[in-house]
Every structure is written in C-alpha cells, then in structure tokens.
Amino acid sequence: VAKDAGKRTYRVFSSEMVDKAAEQVWLDSNLRKALVATDQLSLYYQPKICLKTGVVRSVEALVRWDSPERGRLSPMQFIPYAEESGLIVPLGKWVMQTAAKQAAQWQAQGLDIRIAVNLSARQLCDSTIVQDFADALRQAGLIRCLIDLELTESCLIDETLAHALILQFRTMGAQVHLDDFGTGYSSLSKLARLPLDSIKLDQSFISSINEDLTSQAVVRSMVAVAQQLNIQVVAEGVEVEDQADFLKSIDVDSAQGYLYAKPMPVKEFEDWLTNRKKLRLVA
Numbered sequence: 001v002a003k004d005a006g007k008r009t010y011r012v013f014s015s016e017m018v019d020k021a022a023e024q025v026w027l028d029s030n031l032r033k034a035l036v037a038t039d040q041l042s043l044y045y046q047p048k049i050c051l052k053t054g055v056v057r058s059v060e061a062l063v064r065w066d067s068p069e070r071g072r073l074s075p076m077q078f079i080p081y082a083e084e085s086g087l088i089v090p091l092g093k094w095v096m097q098t099a100a101k102q103a104a105q106w107q108a109q110g111l112d113i114r115i116a117v118n119l120s121a122r123q124l125c126d127s128t129i130v131q132d133f134a135d136a137l138r139q140a141g142l143i144r145c146l147i148d149l150e151l152t153e154s155c156l157i158d159e160t161l162a163h164a165l166i167l168q169f170r171t172m173g174a175q176v177h178l179d180d181f182g183t184g185y186s187s188l189s190k191l192a193r194l195p196l197d198s199i200k201l202d203q204s205f206i207s208s209i210n211e212d213l214t215s216q217a218v219v220r221s222m223v224a225v226a227q228q229l230n231i232q233v234v235a236e237g238v239e240v241e242d243q244a245d246f247l248k249s250i251d252v253d254s255a256q257g258y259l260y261a262k263p264m265p266v267k268e269f270e271d272w273l274t275n276r277k278k279l280r281l282v283a
C-alpha cells in the first residue's frame with residue numbers, strides 16, 4: 001500500500017511538472033504568434049466613476065487574448081508567463097500603442113476620455129520604456145497625452161528608478177497610479193516620497209468592507225493617509241451599492257467595479273457611455 005501511495009504521489013508531482021512545461025511551450029509559441037498577427041488580441045475598457053458627480057473621465061484598458069485553439073484566455077493565464085519570458089515587453093508596447101490610438105479616436109469624436117494602461121515591473125526595467133511610451137503617443141497623433149499608467153507595488157522595488165520614471169511619465173502628461181494598493185510591501189513612507197497621482201485600493205479590501213469592521217478601519221486609514229499626502233483614491237472591485245455608499249462617506253474620489261460596468265469592448269463601452277449620459281439628462 002505504501003509503495004502504491006508513493007508511486008501515486010510521484011506520478012502526480014511529475015505530471016504537474018510536465019503540464020507546466022508543456023503549458024509554457026504552448027504559451028511561448030502561441031503568444032509569439034499572437035504578437036505578430038495581433039488580431040487575436042484586444043483591449044477591453046472599464047470605466048472609473050467619480051463618486052461625487054457620477055462623471056466618467058477615464059477608463060482602464062485590460063488586455064484580452066482570443067486563441068483560435070483555446071478561446072478566450074484571461075490575463076491571469078498569460079500575463080505571469082509573459083512577465084517570466086520577457087514577452088510582456090512587446091505585449092506592453094502593443095497595449096500602449098492600441099490605447100493611444102483609441103484615445104486619439106475618442107478625441108476626434110469629441111469624447112474627452114483618458115485611458116490607463118497597466119505596466120509590469122519587467123517593463124519598467126526595460127531601458128526603452130519611456131521612448132516606447134513617447135513613440136506610442138506620437139504615432140497615434142495625440143496632441144495631449146491622454147494615456148495614464150497603473151503600476152503595482154512590485155514596480156517600486158528599485159525606488160530610485162521608479163521615482164525617475166514616474167517623473168518622466170508625468171512630465172509627458174501622464175498620470176501615474178499605484179494599483180492593488182495594500183497587497184504589497186511598500187511602506188507608507190515610500191508612498192510619501194513618490195510623486196503618484198492616485199492609489200487604487202485593492203478589491204480584497206473593498207469586498208469585505210461591509211462585513212467586517214477591521215476592513216473598514218483599514219480602508220479608512222489608507223484613505224486618510226492618501227488624503228494627507230494629496231493623492232487621489234480609487235476603489236477597485238466595487239460590486240454593491242453599500243460598498244459605494246461607505247466609500248462616498250469617507251470621500252473616496254472614484255470607483256470601478258461590476259456595480260457600474262464590467263470591462264467592455266470599444267463599441268459596448270461607447271454605447272454604455274451614451275446610455276448613461278441620456279439617463280442622467282432625463283433624471
């Protein structure tokens with residue numbers, strides 16, 4: 001029996017390793033292909049809503065990949081691999097270029113909307129990141145920079161580098177946001193030293209604010225610190241009205257989440273926005 005169990009354990013462990021290796025080989029060749037003929041890639045847009053006015057001035061761009069073989073893959077299924085392999089650099093360029101073109105198109109339609117793109121730590125380490133960002137803006141013919149950046153706490157590990165890059169992006173007219181705030185290891189003093197426009201409170205805090213007083217206290221104090229430092233606060237993953245009410249009561253600036261809208265393809269977002277404006281006019 002012991003021998004059987006041993007064998008079984010061995011087999012499971014080994015097949016997991018084989019699976020992971022096979023998955024990496026699949027991802028590598030297929031993501032490379034997707035980056036050449038980029039019709040498999042698309043950006044979805046999720047609005048950020050001003051809690052005081054209800055106005056939408058910006059959206060977050062979230063990448064989607066439709067593989068002919070496997071169908072829709074979520075970013076969690078391929079971003080970590082793209083980071084490991086370095087493919088996040090060309091993928092990130094495609095995201096910046098596509099978002100910049102979209103912003104230019106909205107601008108031409110008279111829609112004043114900023115688009116935030118997510119950056120991985122690996123992209124910040126790439127020596128051409130600032131140039132790539134500038135190129136994307138220029139190629140799209142954006143007169144005013146309408147592209148913002150969402151960094152995670154792992155982007156701030158090399159603080160000197162992060163500081164210099166944030167300043168350069170801001171000089172170019174981008175706003176810089178700190179994503180998933182509260183889940184990493186940055187200290188509050190680091191937050192005070194970096195020239196950030198906003199923090200995005202991670203959805204893990206938001207999901208529990210109405211069930212437990214501890215999360216309320218944690219959210220309250222993170223918001224208080226940001227306010228002291230003149231940094232805007234965005235709440236992510238807002239799903240129900242009660243959460244929005246609490247966030248409003250403590251003067252959180254804006255919110256994002258399924259309560260308002262899921263990430264949507266361009267056309268669907270435009271319809272959503274038109275509809276929302278109509279509703280506000282009749283209200």
Ligand code: C2E
Pocket residue numbers: 046061062063074075076079092095117118119120150179180203236237238239256257258259263
């Ligand atoms: P993130 O930047 O923190 O984005 C928020 C994620 O939460 C998105 O997942 C979004 O669809 C989801 N979300 C939004 N509202 C709600 C809500 O009310 N409830 C729940 N449960 N979820 C909500 P998504 O699109 O699957 O993206 C996951 C992560 O993948 C992103 O987290 C970001 O870290 C990464 N990612 C996505 N696109 C890119 C990209 O272009 N570049 C890089 N480097 N990373 C990206």
Ligand code: MG
Pocket residue numbers: 060118150179
């Ligand atoms: Mg984000």
Ligand code: MG
Pocket residue numbers: 179180200202236
């Ligand atoms: Mg986030």
Ligand code: MG
Pocket residue numbers: 180202203236
């Ligand atoms: Mg998050």
